[in-house]
Amino acid sequence: MTGPRPPQPARSAAWYGGDDLGSFLHRVFAKGMGYGDDELRRPVIGICSTWSELNHCNRGLRDIAEAVKRGVLLAGGLPLEFPTISLGEFFVAPTSMILRNLAAMDTEEMIRAQPLDGVVLLGGCDKTTPAQLMGAASANVPAIMVTTGPMLDGRFDGQGLGACTDCRRYWTEYRAGTVSAETMQALESALARSVGHCMVMGTASTMAALSEALGMMLPGGAAIPGPDSRRLLFAQQSGQHIVRLATERVRPSDIMTAAAFENAIRVLHALGGSTNAVVHLAAIAGRLGIDTPLDLFDRLSRETPWLANLRPAGQYQMERFFEAGGVPVVMKELEPLLHLDERTVTGRTVGENLAAVTVDERWRDTIAGRTEPLAAEGGLAILRGSLAPAGAVIKHAAASPELLAHRGRAVVFTSPDDLNRRIDDPELAVAADDVLVMQDAGPVGAPGMPEIGNLPIPQKLLAQGVRDMVRISDARMSGTSFGTVVLHVAPESAVGGPLAAVRDGDLIELDVPNRRLELLVPAEEIARRLREEWQRPPLAYRRGYGKLFLDHVLQAPEGCDFDFLRGQPDDIAAESAAPVTRR
Numbered sequence: 128m129t130g131p132r133p134p135q136p137a138r139s140a141a142w143y144g145g146d147d148l149g150s151f152l153h154r155v156f157a158k159g160m161g162y163g164d165d166e167l168r169r170p171v172i173g174i175c176s177t178w179s180e181l182n183h184c185n186r187g188l189r190d191i192a193e194a195v196k197r198g199v200l201l202a203g204g205l206p207l208e209f210p211t212i213s214l215g216e217f218f219v220a221p222t223s224m225i226l227r228n229l230a231a232m233d234t235e236e237m238i239r240a241q242p243l244d245g246v247v248l249l250g251g252c253d254k255t256t257p258a259q260l261m262g263a264a265s266a267n268v269p270a271i272m273v274t275t276g277p278m279l280d281g282r283f284d285g286q287g288l289g290a291c292t293d294c295r296r297y298w299t300e301y302r303a304g305t306v307s308a309e310t311m312q313a314l315e316s317a318l319a320r321s322v323g324h325c326m327v328m329g330t331a332s333t334m335a336a337l338s339e340a341l342g343m344m345l346p347g348g349a350a351i352p353g354p355d356s357r358r359l360l361f362a363q364q365s366g367q368h369i370v371r372l373a374t375e376r377v378r379p380s381d382i383m384t385a386a387a388f389e390n391a392i393r394v395l396h397a398l399g400g401s402t403n404a405v406v407h408l409a410a411i412a413g414r415l416g417i418d419t420p421l422d423l424f425d426r427l428s429r430e431t432p433w434l435a436n437l438r439p440a441g442q443y444q445m446e447r448f449f450e451a452g453g454v455p456v457v458m459k460e461l462e463p464l465l466h467l468d469e470r471t472v473t474g475r476t477v478g479e480n481l482a483a484v485t486v487d488e489r490w491r492d493t494i495a496g497r498t499e500p501l502a503a504e505g506g507l508a509i510l511r512g513s514l515a516p517a518g519a520v521i522k523h524a525a526a527s528p529e530l531l532a533h534r535g536r537a538v539v540f541t542s543p544d545d546l547n548r549r550i551d552d553p554e555l556a557v558a559a560d561d562v563l564v565m566q567d568a569g570p571v572g573a574p575g576m577p578e579i580g581n582l583p584i585p586q587k588l589l590a591q592g593v594r595d596m597v598r599i600s601d602a603r604m605s606g607t608s609f610g611t612v613v614l615h616v617a618p619e620s621a622v623g624g625p626l627a628a629v630r631d632g633d634l635i636e637l638d639v640p641n642r643r644l645e646l647l648v649p650a651e652e653i654a655r656r657l658r659e660e661w662q663r664p665p666l667a668y669r670r671g672y673g674k675l676f677l678d679h680v681l682q683a684p685e686g687c688d689f690d691f692l693r694g695q696p697d698d699i700a701a702e703s704a705a706p707v708t709r710r
């Protein structure tokens with residue numbers, strides 16, 4: 128099953144087509160795998176797979192890879208699958224985030240090092256999609272993104288459930304004593320019942336949707352459920368498209384432009400998507416020498432309506448979003464706000480893709496219209512002030528409205544360990560209108576900026592019926608989480624940010640409408656505490672990848688990438704590696 132042979136791009140020709148010892152050896156060992164001259168003169172398409180038995184969300188990728196291969200063969204290319212690092216969100220310790228950059232480096236270097244004219248990036252779980260886009264951006268070889276798709280809705284006791292919004296909701300009730308151990312045990316088998324990634328608008332769904340909004344995924348691909356046969360057809364079509372992208376040499380830098388990132392940020396806000404996307408988009412853009420400052424996120428949030436009624440901010444899950452038309456319908460609603468001339472992997476522009484999209488009015492409860500949005504502004508807000516001079520993020524769409532303007536007394540935990548030791552202590556001096564603060568949970572402090580920013584409500588307050596409080600930290604939180612949670616405080620406390628100066632009893636003011644986060648302590652006193660009392664926490668790693676991470680990780684507003692991996696436009700050379708010529 129092969130289509131007509133398209134012209135061989137220069138990149139694989141440099142490996143296979145020469146009259147030198149190197150090319151001879153490449154042909155010898157390729158033929159040793161059973162390939163003939165015809166195959167070796169075709170565009171070579173790498174299928175960069177994050178399939179792993181240690182990653183639940185990506186376990187469907189074997190079938191998807193086979194469908195991609197079918198598409199590549201139909202279009203006349205030669206598909207070759209290879210593995211890269213896979214990060215299962217809940218299985219990787221101490222946090223998957225610490226390894227995202229390692230996965231991105233693996234993807235970048237394996238694309239660059241091998242005779243590939245194009246790559247199909249197979250991702251799914253939270254970090255795999257951004258890591259692959261980061262690596263592909265730096266390698267800048269033609270690429271297209273295919274994800275595993277969301278799981279089917281969980282089912283329990285007649286209800287539809289969402290992983291892992293309901294994991295957290297039920298766990299809170301279990302801690303409060305309102306749900307039994309037997310119910311929790313039954314839920315263990317009900318929440319994640321199919322292949323695919325988490326099926327709320329968490330980080331995985333958000334990053335898949337933003338791949339589409341960036342133009343790196345075929346329209347409509349993000350929301351097709353993982354077990355749905357249409358996902359295999361989508362994968363096959365992606366395989367067909369990458370052959371054309373490879374022969375026309377349409378590179379990630381041609382698609383992921385500054386304007387494309389603005390489109391993606393608007394879609395993020397319209398979706399009420401994950402706070403983690405702020406970090407990941409900054410990292411992907413940074414690879415291409417494009418800045419996405421936090422103020423850009425905030426400006427676009429103020430101008431972009433929230434449209435997608437999806438959990439954790441809204442009501443529904445990805446299965447219904449797919450039926451409602453998914454990302455193309457959201458983008459159709461946003462059409463007047465988008466840059467329509469940007470190229471996409473279809474070979475057409477954003478505007479040309481949207482010309483084919485129709486909106487079905489019957490699904491307005493799931494994707495609201497631009498003129499009657501769920502809210503006039505997007506789901507995320509950027510805060511600044513004396514507690515976060517370089518910015519912080521809140522998903523106000525998933526917060527308690529009555530807490531969005533709140534002044535309260537700080538109850539401080541000096542580290543994640545301190546929090547775990549004391550949060551449920553009956554002697555903890557805490558009241559419902561206090562502000563819970565956690566230090567040393569940022570990129571350097573934790574390290575790896577784990578998803579623990581949605582601090583648990585103290586058990587004694589749970590017993591009083593409290594279910595939300597203002598919580599502030601330099602950590603991230605899962606895109607599936609909810610609550611009045613201020614995240615990504617920068618600079619983080621472990622590098623001497625003002626968060627490190629907060630003491631029990633200090634007053635903190637959160638003012639989301641005015642985008643303020645203030646530590647109500649005189650500036651001189653904050654400076655004195657940092658100068659005289661703050662000590663840099665001991666470094667968690669002295670060797671290996673952990674040390675590389677601590678030495679080079681950037682703060683959250685710069686995407687937590689490594690300083691030496693960000694690019695300048697001039698760095699983005701196409702076909703930047705060629706095999707050594709041997710005579």
Ligand code: FES
Nearest residue numbers: 184252324325331
């Ligand atoms: Fe993989 Fe949620 S655990 S997406």
